[in-house]
Amino acid sequence: MAISNIKDQRSKIQNRRSEGREYNQLRAMLAVTRASLRSIMRSPSAVVFSIAFPLIFIVVFGFIGGNNISVRVGVHPQSDTTNEIFTMMKVRPEVKLIREPEAAMKEELLRGKISAIIRIEKNLDTSKPEYLVHVQTSNASREGGAVVSMLMGHAVDKANLAKNPPPKPEAELRPEHLEGRAFTSIDFILPGMLGFSLLSTGVFGTAFVFYNLRSTLVLKRFFATPIRRPFIVLGEALSRVTFATITSSIIIILGHFAFGFTLINGVTTFLLMLLLAFIGLFVFMGFGFIVSGVAPNESVIPVLANIITLPQFLMAGTFFPADVFPSWLQPVVKVMPLTYLNEAMRKIAFEGVSFFEVWQDLLVLGLWGAVVYFIATRVFRWE
């Protein structure tokens, strides 16, 4: 009797199922994406690490300006300032003249705060040169001192030649200046910041979200609905990709319009950068999955995530070129995925190369992706 009831029920259900619309995994996945995106946008740490920090660094470095040489030169209080040599120094853009009491300037010179003190003295002995030019430098600022000495020497030569032009000069300088693309610090720092943003969104975001969803039984509640597990992961990943696309776009667009970041081929370069950002994020999310899988408790997550992100943040060419590190560190630098993402990002943005020309960087990222996801699929835990 019970069995016939069950059979009855089954045929009823099959009828109903063929009438009703099929369950759509994509619709469920998009619901996860929407929920996750809302949650990320309201999470202070995600916003701070993905937009606020990179933007602050960009603003800071954007205002520091280009790589121009600049020297501070003290003018001795007793210096003659009416002569031609002084005028020549005054108009040089790289020279910033300082006028303070002698003792204070000497102190600054010894501490390297100014590069040199100059004193131009009118020579009372009329048989000798008209002016005596004193340049006082210090070990505290060797480079700056050398620059000032050179500039002063140049000014003196020029003044001498003006007074006594040689009948037949030995040589004449014919400088030629090529108007190259100006590689400013923003061109270096912005791709690095983009990498940093992707790294934090990928590793921290993914690790915390999956750990928390698992430990607070949010995932378990999802399992009681008809969504299939891979679609939960896909939905989460899609929300992170969307979030990263938004933050990357803000960083690039603001960098371009406010700080003159070079987008060599305009919109094409912008889109290529976003595509590259997507590849980077994909790899970094794999690290996040691993961390969420191996962390025995929540307080271990930031530790593991920092072990992955901090060395890359410092050494992968985020703030300064990776080749400044000593040779014994180079193997580490050369193995980090962010190094290759940053390198490829800079080449695409500034040199305008295509994806084919950064194939080596992409290959390394691809290898990392393979390794990371191989491990992630083994250590990832649903419950």
Next chain:
Amino acid sequence: MSTHRKAIISVSNLRKQYGDFSAVKGISFEVYEGEIFGLLGPNGAGKTTTLEIIETLREKSAGEIVIDGLNVDHDQNAIKKIIGVQLQAAGYYPNLTLLELLDLFSGLYNVSIDNKHMLSLVGLEDKAREKYKSLSGGQKQRFSICTTLINKPKIVFLDEPTTGLDPQARQNLWQLIRGIRKGGTTVMLTTHYMDEAEQLCERVAVMDSGHIIAMNTPDHLIDELVASGFERKKEVKKANLEDVFLHLTGREWKDE
């Protein structure tokens, strides 16, 4: 006795083994369509394990389970569509309001719902824009139950729905659960409160260390015990302390 009623859940010889430990040791029972069925027992008796196996959240070690004609072995996704599940101590997606959480669940179940109406069913319409975290214990449980109703399920599973709630919130939740049953939905719940089972359940199964040791209507089980010569040591008064408490503090919803 209740053979005239139709079974919507049939469990036979269910076993669950965790390594050397047997959590469920071959239990069989049926839940009839449209009833409130209680699985009683002390902590660790195997109630939650049994419930979660029926809910398709855990694998069983042996036995057969058929839910509304669907077998848990090969119709898991079809089963998920016709059941509503409230987990013991489940959390919800962080940083979202109740309305947004219902959006999420309507997507997960592929149904279109009127979110606000859903919340009004459990008396949470005023909390629509609050976060789950900010709700009181009773409100959290009501919201959990709300999420189980989204797909208009045939069966709702509630795992210790009133544990940790104050008497008003419990009474209120019982009303809600009776309302769900009235709407034609079968309810299966676990509890370790006997008063709850007596008030709410038409039939109960008592579990102890992985076995079902009794199964019948609460009335029948009590009569059986009395027939065996059992007598309470203390004369039963016409009211108990809970009645006093509720009389003093009011029967209204006191969540806020």
